[in-house]
Amino acid sequence: MAQSIIKSILRILFLILLQSLVVNKVQLLDGLILPWIYIFGLLMLPFETPRWLVLMVGFTVGFIMDYFTGPMGLHTTACVILAYLQPIIQNLLAPREGYEITQRPTIQKMNLTWYLTYAGLLTVAHHSVLFFLEVLRFNDFFYQVLHIVLSSLATLLLMAIGQYLIFTSKSSES
Amino acid sequence: MRNILALIQRFYVTLLFFGLLGLGLAMLFGSNNYQRSAFVRHSTDLVGEIYSRRDHLSQYLRLGEINDQLALENARLRSRLPSNFLITDTSTYDVADSLHRQRYIFRTGRVINATVTRDMNYLTLDRGEMQGVKKDMGVIAGGAIVGIVTSTSNNFSVVMPVIHSSFQTPVRLNGFYGQLTWRGGDPELARVDDIPKHARIQVGDTITTTGYSFAFPAGELVGFVTDIDDESKESFHVVTIRLATDFRKLNYVEIVSDLFREEIESIQKAQEQADGAIDH
Numbered sequence: 286m287a288q289s290i291i292k293s294i295l296r297i298l299f300l301i302l303l304q305s306l307v308v309n310k311v312q313l314l315d316g317l318i319l320p321w322i323y324i325f326g327l328l329m330l331p332f333e334t335p336r337w338l339v340l341m342v343g344f345t346v347g348f349i350m351d352y353f354t355g356p357m358g359l360h361t362t363a364c365v366i367l368a369y370l371q372p373i374i375q376n377l378l379a380p381r382e383g384y385e386i387t388q389r390p391t392i393q394k395m396n397l398t399w400y401l402t403y404a405g406l407l408t409v410a411h412h413s414v415l416f417f418l419e420v421l422r423f424n425d426f427f428y429q430v431l432h433i434v435l436s437s438l439a440t441l442l443l444m445a446i447g448q449y450l451i452f453t454s455k456s457s458e459s
Numbered sequence: 460m461r462n463i464l465a466l467i468q469r470f471y472v473t474l475l476f477f478g479l480l481g482l483g484l485a486m487l488f489g490s491n492n493y494q495r496s497a498f499v500r501h502s503t504d505l506v507g508e509i510y511s512r513r514d515h516l517s518q519y520l521r522l523g524e525i526n527d528q529l530a531l532e533n534a535r536l537r538s539r540l541p542s543n544f545l546i547t548d549t550s551t552y553d554v555a556d557s558l559h560r561q562r563y564i565f566r567t568g569r570v571i572n573a574t575v576t577r578d579m580n581y582l583t584l585d586r587g588e589m590q591g592v593k594k595d596m597g598v599i600a601g602g603a604i605v606g607i608v609t610s611t612s613n614n615f616s617v618v619m620p621v622i623h624s625s626f627q628t629p630v631r632l633n634g635f636y637g638q639l640t641w642r643g644g645d646p647e648l649a650r651v652d653d654i655p656k657h658a659r660i661q662v663g664d665t666i667t668t669t670g671y672s673f674a675f676p677a678g679e680l681v682g683f684v685t686d687i688d689d690e691s692k693e694s695f696h697v698v699t700i701r702l703a704t705d706f707r708k709l710n711y712v713e714i715v716s717d718l719f720r721e722e723i724e725s726i727q728k729a730q731e732q733a734d735g736a737i738d739h
Contacts, residue, residue: 306513309574319576336472344479351486353506356579358486365483369476418487419577 289331297326297346305353313439317432320439323350324411325447327367328404329391332384336372343368356419363415367407374406392448404444408437507615510572511585525710532601532711563676565713566591568598571615575622575706578643582606582618586714592616597674597715603703604628604681605712607674616714622646622706629669630681632698633660636669639681639700646706649682651698658696660684666700673720 304323313319327343334342347364351357375390378399392400412433467474518525568586586592588611598605598618606620607628619626622641630639630651635658637651651666664684670677686699 306509310517337475340472340475340479344483347483354574356487358483358488362480362483362487365476365479369480419579 293326293330296329297323297342300326301346301349301353304350309354318435318439319432320436320443321412321415322440322443322447324364324367324408324440325444327364327371328407328444329389330371331389332375333386339368339371340365343371359415359418362418363411366414367411370410371407374403378403392445397445400445401441404441405437408440408444409433412437412440507571507583507585507612510583511615514569514571514585521710524708528601528710562717562719564716564718565599566716568592568616568712568714570709570712573620573706573709575646578624580620580622580646580706581609582620582709584608584616584618584712584714585614587611587614587616589613591716592714593716595674596717597672598712599675599679599715600704600709600712602680604668604675604679605704605706605709608714620706621649621702621704628674629671630666631669631677632666632684633658633664636671637666637698639666647701648685649700649702651700652695654696654698656689656694656696660687660696660698662687673717673723675715 300323304321308320308322323346327339327346330339330342343364344361347361350360350364354360375384388394390400390403395403416429416433416436566586568584568590570582571585572583574580582598582605584592584598592608592611594608594611596608598608598620604621606618606623606626608616609619610617621628621639624641624643626639626641628639630637632651632654635654637654639649639651641649654660662684666681666683668675668677668679668681680703682700682702684698685701688697688699691697
């Protein structure tokens with residue numbers, strides 16, 4: 286348990302640094318594709334994490350991201366919404382018997398379809414809030430939608446690749 | 460009372476959600492630009508340190524390009540050496556020291572972090588109060604304007620570049636004054652408003668600074684006209700310009716300080732107060 290908490294915290298910090306120091310420097314197609322992979326740390330929280338804790342972690346992660354990248358409140362808002370939706374989506378997608386104690390929200394512990402639905406819905410929700418809050422106008426509506434779709438796909442792809450690289454089927458304990 | 464407690468117990472997750480959401484939105488919308496940059500200011504010393512370390516690493520990858528830029532800059536400066544000029548008018552040349560007082564000083568700085576893809580972009584420089592950088596100083600690079608310092612910490616400063624949706628500065632186009640703004644999107648294109656329709660302008664004309672703001676000396680390069688739209692019924696041109704600064708490749712910049720700023724501001728303020736006194 287304690288080990289799982291420490292791992293979660295380290296993973297979240299590592300992803301925030303990776304996001305702000307490396308990924309933000311990569312601007313594909315003039316910034317049309319902008320993956321926000323730091324939310325991977327939130328999506329990986331174990332199923333049994335209490336909802337209030339998910340919300341607090343979401344708030345903190347968003348706050349740290351804001352601290353690194355610009356107008357305060359932007360990532361905070363998007364992450365709080367993500368953290369609110371996450372358990373709801375998990376419940377919607379739960380197998381009939383509920384989740385087992387050993388299961389984690391990863392491709393290896395669940396399966397690819399489950400993961401893409403789960404992460405896909407949450408990624409699109411998070412990115413939509415983020416991009417619309419930042420721009421706050423709808424005149425480039427189709428550009429925005431394209432921006433959200435392409436960025437979400439990039440985030441999903443990176444998170445899936447990350448899982449295949451980091452966790453072999455044996456070592457995915459946390 | 461028990462009912463209220465029971466209610467809170469039942470919906471505490473939703474309440475917590477709305478509380479945190481409200482906090483986030485308040486941070487985003489409740490703060491005006493100044494407070495927002497004050498947040499940035501708190502973050503510059505810590506985050507600036509991290510960013511400058513990253514910059515040290517990634518700089519090696521761009522050494523070739525930086526060399527080219529510096530060589531070009533050297534060549535341009537060397538071509539300005541007095542020994543390269545024929546002295547045609549000795550009277551001004553000889554008395555230059557006593558007739559001219561220096562108005563602007565330029566300090567060098569390096570961009571250690573920058574965004575270009577957002578609507579509200581910022582640059583972070585590795586110079587701060589200890590190096591003499593103050594709020595509202597102008598920043599230029601290679602003779603073209605970059606932005607204005609919005610906040611400083613001891614060793615770092617944050618710049619609002621031209622490509623920030625709140626940026627504004629007066630500019631001059633063929634002798635007429637206009638306002639330079641940027642409305643998001645392409646970091647190479649900006650807009651100049653308030654140029655009257657009777658002004659004759661052409662694609663390719665040069666836009667420079669006016670020297671009316673304290674941030675930039677007069678005549679610094681801003682950009683070139685790429686498109687003129689006269690469709691609207693208003694009596695002003697809508698001019699699209701290509702900015703002379705490439706914000707994606709910005710590296711070394713100069714920070715401009717105006718030595719007469721306080722003096723000029725104080726007489727302007729005195730005049731405004733005198734006029735205000737007559738009004739009342």
